[in-house]
Amino acid sequence: MIPTVRAVLGRILTDLGSTLVEVVAGDPDPVRPVGGVLIHDPMDEPARLPGAVVLGVGVAGAPAVAALVERAAGLGAAAVIVRSPVAVDDTVAVAVAGSGVPVLGLTPGASWAQVAALLRALLAVDEFAGEDLAGAGEDVGGPLSGDLFALANAIAALLDGPVTVEDRGGKVLAFSSRQDEGDPARIATILDRQVPAEKLRDLEARGAFHALYRSEGPLYVDGVADKPRVAIAVRAGGEILGSIWVVVQDRLGPDGEHALTEAAKVAALHLLRRRAGEDVGHRLRADLLATVLEGGAAAPQAAARLGLTAQPACVLALTVLGDSSAPDLLAAGHRSGEALALHLAAVHPRAATASLGGVTYAVLPSGSDEAAVRVADTFLSRIAPRVPAVIGLGRLAAHPGELPRSRADADRALRVLTAGGTPHRVAHLSDVYVASLLLELADRVHAEDDLPDNPVARLRAYDAEHHSALTETLAAWLDTFGDVVAAAAAVHIHPNTFRYRLKRLAEVADLDLADPGARFEAMLHLRLTPPTP
Template sequence: MSTLARVLDELGTTLIDLLAGDPGRADDVGGVVIDDPLDDQVLPGQALVLGIGLREPAEISARLAELGTHDAAALMVRAPLAVTDEIIAAAEHSGVALLGLAPGASWTQLAALLRSLLAEDDVGPGETLGGLPSGDLFALANAVAALIGAPVTIEDRSSRVLAFSGRQEDTDPSRVETILGRQVPRKYSQSLEQRGVFRRLYRSGGPVYIDSMPGDETVLPRMAIAVRAGDEILGSIWAVVREPLPDDRARAFCDAANLVALHLMRQRAGADVERRLRADLVSTAVEGGAGAAEALRRLGLADQAAVVLALALEDSHGDDPARHAEHLAQRQQIADALAMHLSAVHPRAAAALVGDVAYAILPVSQDDAAARTATDFRNRIGDRPAVLIGVGPVADGLGLAKSKAGADLVLRVLRAGRGRGPVARLSDVHSEGLLLELSDRIAERGDGLSGPLARLVAYDRKHNACLVQTLGAWLDAFGDVAAASAAVFVHPSTFRYRLRRLSEVGEIDLTDPDVRFALMLQLRLWHPGG
C-alpha cells in the first residue's frame, strides 16, 4: 500500500521527518504535486504536495488549511523549521500532515524518488517474486539488509540509487550524501574507478570487499555484489560494513543479488509495456481520428483545452548509422525526462516518444504558458544533448491534431535553423513556417527555378559572378546601396555597376514593386548551392 506511513518508513530519518499531524489519517497517496500558488492547480485526491519556498509559519498554516479543503495527504517543506503552535493546530484541524525535507536534499530527486516509491505495480496486485511484491525495490532492500545485517543500497550501472534500506543513519557521510543526491558522489565514484573496484565487481561472481577510501577515514568499508541477468549487468548492491561478511551472510548476499535481478527485469519489462501503451495513447490522441476521444479519456485529458509540444534532438535527423543506437537511447531518456518534468508541473500532462519525436499534451489554455514550461525544461537539461521544442497552438477537445500539426511545423523550422532559439511557438515562426509550406507545394509540383532569377543564376555559374548575391543584399537593405555594399564588402560604385548589370542580364525592372516582391520570395525559397 502506497500510504503516507510507508513513505515515512522508507524515506524517513535520512530524507524526511514528520513535523506535525497524523500520517495515519491518509489512505493511499494519490500523487506527488509541486505546489504553485500562482496556478489554479487541480490536485488529485490524497496528494503529497511539495511546498517549495514555503518558510513563514503563517503562510504554512494558511496552506495547510487550504490543502485540507482539497483532501490532500501531506505538505512537505524544507527543514529545519520552527514548528509553532499555529502550525500544529493547522495540521490537526486540516488533517494534512506536515513533513520536512532534510537540508541538502534535491527537490527534483525527491520527486523522482517519491514517484518511484508510489508507482502502482505494473503487474497484478497479488504477484510476488521471492515472497515480495514484484518491483517493490524498497521492500527488497530492507529484506536484503535484514539478511546480511547491514544497510544497503540498490544501484544501477551508473551508480544511481534505485532504492535503499533503513538504518542509513548508522553509516557514513558518503552514504548519506549518496542517498540525499540519489547518486554516488563523483569524488567517490572516481576513487572507486581508479582503484579498479568496478572492474573487480563486474568480473567477480560473488561479493567484493572494498576497504575504506584512502585519505578519508570517515568512509566505512563496503561489500558489493553485481546484479546480473545472464551476461548483462543490471546494477549492484552495496552494503556498509565494518569487516567482510561471514560465509553464511555472503551466501545470502549472493542469493539476494539473484532475487534483485528478477525484480529489476520484471520492473523493466513492465516499464516497457507501460511505455508502449502510453506512446500508443499519446500518438492516437494527437493524430485525431476515431480513437482520439477514447485515448484522451484514458489519459484523463478529455474535454479540456491543451497544447501539443514536439521535441527532438537537434542533431539526430539524418542519423549516422554508427550513432543510431546512441541517438535512440538519448531520445528515450529525453522523453522520460520530459514526462517527469511535465507531470511535476501539470499532473495530468502526458508525454511519449513517437518515432524520433517526443510529443507531449499539456493541459493549458494559453500557448505562452506552454512555451514557458518548455523553456524551463530546456534550461534544466542544458545542452547535452541539445533539444529543440515546437509549441503548437491551443486546441479544444478533439482538435489536438491541429495543435500537433502546428508543433511539427515549428519543429521543422527550428531544425532548418530558421528559428531564433531552441523553443518557439507557431506565432514566433509564422513567416518561416509559411515559406516552408510553400516550398513543400513547389516541391510536390516539381517546379524549378524560372524567370529573371534563373537567368541570373545561369550567368553567375557561367562567369563566376555574384549577381544573385548583389540582388539579395540590395533587397535586404531596402535599396540602400551604402548598407548593401557594406554587407557584401564592395565599394558602392562597384555595387551600383553590378545592379545595372543584373538588371540587364535578368531583364529586371527594379522599380516595379511586384517584381521586387517576386524576386525576394524566390530568394527566400531557393537556397544557392542547394
C-alpha cells in the same frame, strides 16, 4: 477501442535478448502472440497451450533439440529455449523450417527458475498494462518493481545488518530497516537515495567495483566508511544489474555468504521485472500519445487513459539540431527526450511524453501559451549549451480533439527552427508563420518538374553563361530597399558600377524595377529557388 496489450515474441526477445537469450535457429515472428510458459518434461505430456514458450531443461544435442522442436510445434508453441551452446545441424534446421518454431539459446549460468519466473512476470505485466491500466490515469507507466524493500528486510534479518539494493550508478533502489545501525556514510546514502559521489570515487579508485563485478560471490570492503561492508553483484546471465550492500560487524560465515548469494539471484528477478514493467509503461504511454496526436475514433479514450481531458493543453515538439543520421546526435536526442519527460513530470503530473519519428512530443496541460513558452525556455536553458535543441509549440487545445492540430502547429514551427529561419530556440507557429509558409511554398516549387520562365531564372542563366554577378546585384538592391550606396557596399563595388549592373540586369531579365509587384515576385523567386550548384 484501444486493443489490449499482449505479449508478442518480438518484445520478449527485445527485453531478454541482451541479457538471457539469443536466436540460434529459425526466424522468429516478432508479432507472434505468446500465451504462456511450458517446462519440457519427457515423461509427461503437457496440456496444449497455444503460443507458449517451451523451456527445454536438460535438452542437449542436435537430435534432442530437433525432437523438442517437433513436439513444441504439435503443442502450438511460439518458441523453444535450450541451454547454450546449442548444437544446430541439418536435422535441427529442417525441424525448425518445417514447424516455424525458432530455437533460442539460454545464456550459460542463467537459472531456469529465474527465466521461467521472468517470462511469467513479463506476461503478467502485459496483462496488467492491457487491463488494469485502462483507467489508471497517472498510474499509467508506473514501475512494477516488485517488493524489493521486503527482500532487503529479509536479507537484513538473515545477515543481521542494514541493507541497500543499488543500481550500477549507486542509486538506491530499496533499503531495509535498521539503517540507524549503520554509519554516517550509510545514513547520507539513504537520505539522498544515492551513494555520495566521494564514496563512489573512492570505491572506483580502490578497484572495488571492478572486483565486485568480476566476483561470483560476496566481496568484503573495508576502509571506505566507518563500518565494513559486504557486497555482491546482482546479475542476470552476463549482465550486471546492480548490487546488494550490507553493513556488517565481521565477516559472514559460510551460511551467511550462501544466503547473500541466493538473495542476489532473487534480487535479479525483481530488477528484471522492474525494468520490464518500466518498458511496458513507456511503450504504452508512447502508443497512447501517438493515438491522441493522430486523432481518430480511438483518440478520446487514449486521452482519457493519459489523464489529458481535465484541462487545456498544448503540444511541444523537441529535436536536436545537426545531422539526423549521426549516432552522437541520435544519442543526444534520446537523452534530451528523457530529460524533457523528467522536467515536464515535475511541472505537471499529467504531462505525457513520447518519441515519434525522431522527434520528442509532449502534451503539456497549460492554462496559457505564455506558460508553455516559459516551461520550454526554462528547459532549454538548463540543457544549453551542451545540447543544441529547439522546441516548436502548438496552439492551446481546449479539448483532446484539438491536439492533432496543435501537433501540426508544433511541427511547422519546429521545421522553421531546424531550417535556421529564426534565431529563437522556442517558437509558436504564429511567431514564424511567414517563414513556415515560405518553406511550404518552396516545397511546391521544388516539386515542379518544369518551372515557368521568370526574371530570376533568366538572370541566373545569364550569370552562368557570362560569369557575371547580376543575380547578386539584384538581391543586394532588394535587401537594402533600393539604397544603391548600401547595396554597393554589401557586394564590395563602387556605386556607379552597381548602378550600371542594375540597369543591365533590368534589360537582361526584362524586369521593371519600378513595379512593386515585379519586385515582390523577384524577391520570392530568390527566396524559393536557390541557385543551382
